[in-house]
Amino acid sequence: MIHPEEAERLQGVNLYLIGMMASGKSTLGVELAAQLGFQFFDTDVLVEQVAGCPIPDLFAKQGEAYFRDLETQVLAQLSSYTRLVIATGGGIVLRPQNWSYLHHGLTIWLDAAPALIWQRLLRDPDQRPLLQTPDPEATLHRFMQQRQPFYAQADVRVSIPSEISPPQLAEQVWQAIRTRLREGIPSKLNTC
Ligand SMILES: Nc1ncnc2c1ncn2[C@@H]1O[C@H](COP(=O)(O)OP(=O)(O)O)[C@@H](O)[C@H]1O
Ligand SMILES: O=C(O)C1=C[C@@H](OP(=O)(O)O)[C@@H](O)[C@H](O)C1
Numbered sequence: 001m002i003h004p005e006e007a008e009r010l011q012g013v014n015l016y017l018i019g020m021m022a023s024g025k026s027t028l029g030v031e032l033a034a035q036l037g038f039q040f041f042d043t044d045v046l047v048e049q050v051a052g053c054p055i056p057d058l059f060a061k062q063g064e065a066y067f068r069d070l071e072t073q074v075l076a077q078l079s080s081y082t083r084l085v086i087a088t089g090g091g092i093v094l095r096p097q098n099w100s101y102l103h104h105g106l107t108i109w110l111d112a113a114p115a116l117i118w119q120r121l122l123r124d125p126d127q128r129p130l131l132q133t134p135d136p137e138a139t140l141h142r143f144m145q146q147r148q149p150f151y152a153q154a155d156v157r158v159s160i161p162s163e164i165s166p167p168q169l170a171e172q173v174w175q176a177i178r179t180r181l182r183e184g185i186p187s188k189l190n191t192c
């Protein structure tokens with residue numbers, strides 16, 4: 001469990017969870033926010049609220065570019081607040097414009113193993129429109145290769161080789177954040 005006085009070390013800076021679809025951002029975000037006493041938001045949920053329909057329908061009716069525009073809009077809104085844990089959608093790293101918002105906070109890459117991601121996606125195959133292809137596993141691996149350089153720009157990387165409970169993962173994420181804070185991130189937090 002993260003102690004409240006420990007959480008103050010963040011000085012209210014937002015935590016942005018990035019990583020591939022099914023890496024566990026939305027699930028972990030709820031747990032991490034609760035332990036930190038931060039508010040939790042999920043950019044996908046906000047996009048669905050703005051659009052008035054589920055993401056698969058939005059992709060089908062309006063296309064990916066329209067989704068990406070809404071994704072940037074909700075991210076911009078969120079970046080004007082503090083003390084938030086924000087679970088982003090897996091493709092948010094693709095737009096340079098989005099990094100101007102992500103860099104305001106601390107970016108945390110949930111680097112889940114490909115096999116773990118695939119097993120999770122098999123349980124819920126229809127939720128990710130971008131995987132509705134003849135060979136979704138090959139599509140997933142192509143996305144991983146394309147996006148890895150973007151995810152690697154995160155302030156903090158947490159490797160997730162196998163299933164781990166949300167509370168245990170929250171503890172691992174917090175330890176990784178503490179280590180990074182000790183190294184100093186002058187552009188994010190006041191170091192004086
Ligand atoms: N720590 C975890 N332990 C067990 N199942 C998890 C964990 N994290 C995520 N999952 C499951 O994996 C799937 C994808 O998780 P989700 O949080 O939606 O990932 P993302 O937001 O990165 O796409 C969901 O079915 C979720 O229930
Ligand atoms: O990887 C992606 O491009 C996407 C990931 C999804 O979010 P999750 O990462 O929460 O699944 C959602 O934003 C949309 O389907 C696009």
Ligand SMILES: [Mg+2]
Pocket residue numbers: 025026027042044087088089
């Ligand atoms: Mg999610």
